[in-house]
Amino acid sequence: MGQTTVQDAPVNVMIVGQAGRLQYEAVLFALSLSVCTPGGRFRLHVAEPQPGPLWPEDPRMDDAEARELLEGLGARILPFESRHFGAAYPYGNKIEALAALPEGEPFVFFDTDTLVTGDLARVPFDFARPTASLRREGTWPKIELYGPGYTATWRALYDRFGLDFESSLDRAWPEEYWQRYLYFNAGFFFHACPRRFGQRFLDYALSIRDAPPPELVCQSLDPWLDQVALPLVIHSFGGGREMLPPGLIDGEVTCHYRTLPLLYARERAAVVELLEEIAAPNRVKRVLKRHEPIKRMVYQGRGRKARALFDRDDLPRREQGFRNRLKREGFWMR
Template identity: 80%
Template sequence: MIGTGTSEGAGPVNVMIVGQAGRLQYEALLFALSLALTTPARHARLYVAEPQPGDLWPLDPRIDDPELRALLEAQGAEILPFESRHFGAAYAYGNKIEALLSMPEGEPFVFFDTDTLILDDLACVPFDFARPTASLRREGTWPQIELYGPGYTETWKALYDLFGLDFESSLDLRWPDEYWQRYLYFNAGFFFGACPRRFGQRFLDYALAIRDDPPRELVCQSLDPWLDQVALPLVIQSLGGGRDTLPDGLIDGAVSCHYRTLPLLYARESDAVVDWLEEITAPNRIKKVLKQYEPIKRMVYQGRGRKARALFDRDDLPRREQGFRNRLKREGFWMR
């Protein structure tokens, strides 16, 4: 375990990730291993939400490796089937929205993207479930302002007006007008709330309204893949949350790491995170399953991750994610 936190919560919190055939099932196992080794069962209960076959999936999306499924369950995970009624393969990011509607009603929840490692006991995090928030480890990816199109204020205010929300109270006045950080914007790789079904229904309603009948101010804007991150701040604002309801440095810091891809993990995360990844993947039973996934096989077990890491000066890292991606791609280390 990396951390040393010891704070106790009132009981286990429900943690949800999405797992399905392909990349996500292997990332789900990494997440489950990291959670089980840092956070006692009395503090967290893990649900791996699994989309079921249906009209919106041309291929069966379920976890297709019985041994991997068994390893998930051995870490204490409960596989949670859910139906895809609105998104499916056309917008897989919608899984996180629809899966919430199958979680236990009325019980606080924490959602993580599957490409996350838990580094310390989740009981270290003082979640205020009545004041939801989401990940602030993000860049100004949306909206993309066009020269003669609506600006940040006009674009975001149109969305707040669409749902009858107070726009002014969402602003961070420490930042200047028309600068992206002035506006409530999150990475949707982490969020929490008091009831997953209430949160999920609000998330679904807002996402569908934006997708199917967006305000005219969004005419220049792409919603793929940004739809979840456009709707999420509106959901959080509507449920009484905001940007600063957690102490800094815990989520996306000392307690969790949203690494996004293994090449990015090796390139930009701390030595402790890299060592932790290699520690949890070392046991033979784990290795037998994980090495079936080419990026883990090559980056972790064949040492290419360490070689990719050596490309970067730890004292002079790129400021933006694109800087890491460009160098990794140029040197032949990019994998997804």
């Protein structure tokens, strides 16, 4: 018997599933994973928040057939308790759910509005050196005219947790330009242990939320709290920007589409074709058509009409350009 290497060791993949939109996006994710990443190395866990005082309504997936589809695709439903965030900050699910994954086993988290478009085995994850999605814009902090700048704002956070700020900087970018500072989209991240990573993520997020440094007085933390804490957590574990080859995550191997109108408007043709292929079987269609955006964009052809609004050779540079056009033409859905 040969020894298991890092590159073929089992990996836990986690997304969040709950009542409403996320349970149907979870089905699409699971279908795409099963088609594009064969074999059993990447084991899917669908984290499901449980009822409690922080949820005014039951957050669990309420479509029994969607749950059956997920389990039929090999997904493990992973219940977790919401002790700190819940309905007031549902992005906190990705933080609290990490405690429910097996301790000491490497994991990869994806936002549920993601499709796996290639074999995850192609991605050379170094779980000791975490990173997150670089498909982001300069959404935080928003610098006010007389308020602290990027350097003062981010330095205050690094100082709060005893981290070295200077080593986090990308000096290819000038002072007070957002890309100089470590910043990710929290739609994807990984590490060697979900419990260690998750506890630090939770500690940092709660500290920032409950007692923000004075330099954050002008800054909104909703919905940005997870993306403010995440680079600090990654830096604390010795990770950073360039831990993976470019073009795989948020490229050839995964697509974080965010909304179906955005998927049709801006993603490459192969992503659209994959979406429509995995959604086509009758047993899948019967379930997914209950979600209005999937019904209208995929099954009624509005996605293709939305795509035709955009010149593939002259696409908007920023996400807002896509959103504005889609809203103006009546194709925006969430």
